[in-house]
Amino acid sequence: MTRSLNGRTAVVTGAGSGIGRAIALRLAEDTAKIAVWDINGDGAAETVKLIEAAGGTAIAITADCSDKAAIHAAAEETRAKLGPFAILVNNAGIAPFTPFMDIDDDLFDKVIHINLRGPYLLTKEVLPDMLAAGWGRVINITSSSVQSGSFAQGHYVSSKGGLMGMTKALALEFAPSGVTFNMVPPGFIDTPMLRAAPIDADAFAQTLPMKRIGKPEDIAAACAYLASEEASYITGQTISTNGGRYMGSH
Ligand code: NAP
Numbered sequence: 652m653t654r655s656l657n658g659r660t661a662v663v664t665g666a667g668s669g670i671g672r673a674i675a676l677r678l679a680e681d682t683a684k685i686a687v688w689d690i691n692g693d694g695a696a697e698t699v700k701l702i703e704a705a706g707g708t709a710i711a712i713t714a715d716c717s718d719k720a721a722i723h724a725a726a727e728e729t730r731a732k733l734g735p736f737a738i739l740v741n742n743a744g745i746a747p748f749t750p751f752m753d754i755d756d757d758l759f760d761k762v763i764h765i766n767l768r769g770p771y772l773l774t775k776e777v778l779p780d781m782l783a784a785g786w787g788r789v790i791n792i793t794s795s796s797v798q799s800g801s802f803a804q805g806h807y808v809s810s811k812g813g814l815m816g817m818t819k820a821l822a823l824e825f826a827p828s829g830v831t832f833n834m835v836p837p838g839f840i841d842t843p844m845l846r847a848a849p850i851d852a853d854a855f856a857q858t859l860p861m862k863r864i865g866k867p868e869d870i871a872a873a874c875a876y877l878a879s880e881e882a883s884y885i886t887g888q889t890i891s892t893n894g895g896r897y898m899g900s901h
Pocket of ligand 1: 715742
């Protein structure tokens, strides 16, 4: 299977850490030029350093990926430096744990704002480039928690469920255009987010069919496939990358 992304421009949000960093590194290895966007500028700069050390091309942009003006400014800078967008990976997110009755309205709004409204704004910003080229890939990082439910994450699961719905709606609307929309819901993946969660990740791993927590590279591999030429007839689909945790068909 050819892995060449032919120097296309990809933006990976939240690529200054964890899963996003691994996706950025993998797409760069597959010859995409990468725009690393993250609210954490130091993390984004570190990812660019890693990509360049491996021989790839990348730029770092510090941006709040839920802020419309910041998204537009980051997109303009990316277009000027790397060219029009061909691949979007909506990965940035936050994942608080709060018992449902303790979720205050502002927190609910914040989670929806970052995890759902952000990808909506991002997609609107970069989709015209893809439509003009008749080729594009939008990959949304959702969560296995949508498939299984998750304790004390009513806000988070609602946001990721919304993103799952948006992926399917846009896959349908833009199916004839050459732009595909797919999603990767990670299971438990070893990142700073997981290690900050109120979960004993290593003990939990023993309850998983594969008896191990996933690696960020496991998610990156699924994204690399969905971004590739070979995935051109796949849209509105889900690659559940979770070590067998959830085996449903959506
Ligand atoms: P992570 O290590 O916390 O990385 C997320 C990155 O996104 C961080 O650099 C974070 O910056 C950044 N970010 C947060 N809010 C942002 C915003 N508004 N604009 C731009 N960047 C922002 O988390 P991860 O585990 O790699 O998670 C990546 C994605 O996978 C998330 O959408 C998450 O919900 C999803 N996911 C993860 C798991 C898992 O087990 N790890 C499971 C299911 C789904 P700060 O650190 O400064 O906040």
